[in-house]
Amino acid sequence: MPNTSTNPNLVEDANNTTDTYEAHDRHDSRFNILGSVRTIHGERILSFIVVAELPGGIRGTLRGGEFFTAMMAHFGNAVDVIHAEWSDNDPKLMTNLDAFNAATATGDTLEVAATKTPTGKYALRIKYTRVQIDRALPVGATGRYNDVSIFFRR
DSSP, X not given: OOOOSSOTTEEEOTTOOSSEEEEXXXXXXXXXXXXXXXXXXXXXXXXXXXEOEETTTEEOSSOHHHHHHHHHHHHTTOXXXXXXXXXXXXXXXXXXXXXXXXXXXXXOOHHHHHHTSHHHHHHHHTTOOEEEEEEEESTTOTTOOOEEEEEEEO
């Protein structure tokens, strides 16, 4: 597939389909995005993993938002729900969970905290404004959640 991004450092996988998207940073493939859409109960649900920063603050030439924008351009209007899952299992994937925990630690509700994460901000920008908390574990662990699942809907 052609590069739909304005950033020449984004390399999209030639095997992307209507239900899958993969891209990486031209200069360092450790920085990448992998997304897939599945249909459940008539809703097309997007799940994705993006790595735009490594532990220690190491960054590639692309930001998470650039990866996300390119992925959403690929899928177009074929996404009803953005599903975000964050856990402390992988140090490369802590950015959203850290932001979520920081927001809950200052008193934000789970729903408001979700919108203060990078994924939440990206979702809000493209009008996925209805936030549903699927799980936040351990229950009541304000500022210390280690397993979170959230749905963003239009």
